[in-house]
Amino acid sequence: MATSDQRRPEIVVGLVATPPDYPAQVVARFTAELADLLAERVDADVRWTVRESWGEVAPRRDGGVEALLDDLADRRADARWDVAICLTDLPLHTERVPLVAQTSVRRAAAMVSLPALGLRQLRAVRAAVPDLVGRLLADAAEERVPPAGGAPMDGRVAAIHRMVGETDAGELRYVASRLIGRVRLVTGMVRANRPGRAFLGLSKLLVGAFGTAAFALATNTIWKLGDALGGLRLTAIMLLGLTALVAWLIIANDLWEKPDRETPAELARLFNLGTVLTLTLATAVSYLVLFAGTALAAALLIDTSVLEDTLQRPVDPTDYLMLAWIISSLATVGGAIGSGLEDEDTVRAAAYGYHPEPGGWRDEKDA
Template identity: 40%
Template sequence: MTDLEQRQEPRSRGAGRRTQVVGLLADPDTPAEIAAKLVDTLPGVLATQVDDEVTWDVRTMTHPVTASVQDPEEVLGAVADQTARTEWDIGIYLTDLPMQHDEQPILADVDHDRCVAGLSLPGFGPFLQHHKVRNAIVRLVADLAGVSDAGLEHGRHHPIRLGRAAARFLQPVRVLRAGRGRHTRRYVTTPRRGRVRLLAGMVRTNEPWRLVLGMRTALAAVLGTSAYLTLTSTTTWLLATRLAVGKLILTLLVAVALMVAWIIGAHHLWERARDEGEREETTLYNASTVLTLSIGVATMSAAVYLLTLLGSLFFLEPSVLGSTLGHPPTLADHLVLAWLATGLATVAGALGSGLDSEDAVRRAAYGYRERQRRDEIGQDDEDAEDAEDSSS
């Protein structure tokens, strides 16, 4: 019996019951969080949906196994090497690295020979990601254990059971058989709808709401400026009640856009394609950056707006505010005042964001793998510049 056969042979425990060890190898941040949530519930789900005569032992390991690897084939090979060093029967890798096959986003790779699979979380889109990943893992384990085909192309990974027609439309997944490399099956999504879902999934794994607390200097600048404008500026009081609704909305939208542009420029977050082949990939990453920062700044503005509104209602005496407005203040007056103050303060927040370190901004805006990828690109650029300097 070969070493591979010995590793894949089910272990025995108790009165004739077999034990299968399923290892979840996860990147830090979002993948590790999902794996931690699954470790307690997955054994019961596997027993119910795969094989109830097997004792399913689910283990997790957080490890950036693909530290300098981004090619899908090399990723799966690195996972297989890591799994071979453990006591796992089946290894499932969870990564927030977006991967593609000929411009088709990769959902999962399966290698039956080495009994491993890899899941790219962004490919699952932004909604119900945890449930989709759990169902996909169950299907992949059943496939690798020889119980049934994974069937991810039929929407079986989706928490809501879909008919085949609905699966083709809502979950446009195709299966590719073994080609180059050692994977024996690859699940990809369609270039158009799949890439839209991939982009949304990339934003989801970046967790843009972390930007609120991650950029503390910018948040402090927005809060301080908003409080000042709300409590002391009679000009702001008058403008807020006299500006049209369209101008108020435009003020906040422009302020958010300016802050996003300032963050990208001040902290060198905009990528440039180094050759023609990287153009589409670079566009995808830049779009992810813009959307992530836009959602994060909008979330920050919403939080500041609520705090500003509460401060306006509590601190501004009706007689003081009314003497400036020329009429008793209403709730609508407080609403528009807080809105305008938040919009103007967001511009100040852009300046405050420049005081945050580049590392702090990247930690707030990106997940682990995206930060790692950008660090590698930056290092490659520095090495290229050093090589040019030495040659000249």
């Protein structure tokens, strides 16, 4: 069996993650199964070898996808791969619509923009990458590897709306739809930015908020205030508190991306949108945790008779929820003060344009 395998022609596919943060996690999960997928969907008579690699920590932004493919082609030539595929978390556009993937036969390289795939990115990568490899090899040497079988890639990958470019030259771009594609791109950016990491990283924010809530819970003036305010005002206070907290995190930690020679204005806007949405989701989850903890503490610590004596009327569980609501909203201010004690790198991890040094994602995987 070993002799038979050695007689089969070998094709080496390089799988590059750039930057080596979230894309590297996708590559690590996908590398082990790619060879089997290529044998199943491209050519079973070829001995497929998959090499895993990292790209730049801060990939070139000014040249867009062309610069990315040029860098990938250099990496492929240096490593002597037959084909190189890049997975990136950069949100890319072409003809004012999100770019999902692009192939370049003369470079023997292709790239996939993970955010453009939406939420189920690993499933879409499994569908897209074998087809990209098959198309590159088929266009470069039709007698060596036939085109990938089955449905075309725009039928396999829901994010792809249509294909544009020079088919004869092998320079093809797979683009999303204008409206749904933009929605999928934004949700994919939040997915790639890992809001759960931002939530866990803001632990001191919750500590500060719970400290403020504990103080407010023992103040009967707050009880009366919560009873006097209606649902509309409480909603406004909650939204103002969360908005102020997100704004404070962005300003205090310098998370706002500014356009410059390396970062076009459109890309900076997308980075900032991803940052705002990630922080909004993380702080909203923190607020829910704070609300649940405050409601539980109020039910355990404040006797019904004491609350009735203060409010001068009968109370029910709704009153405890209203009390937890106003206290949680006010405590977000204390959370903002606590967030100033966070490690800067921990908070900056929520910024979409920020990427830590290589190695951090491996630590997370090992943990």
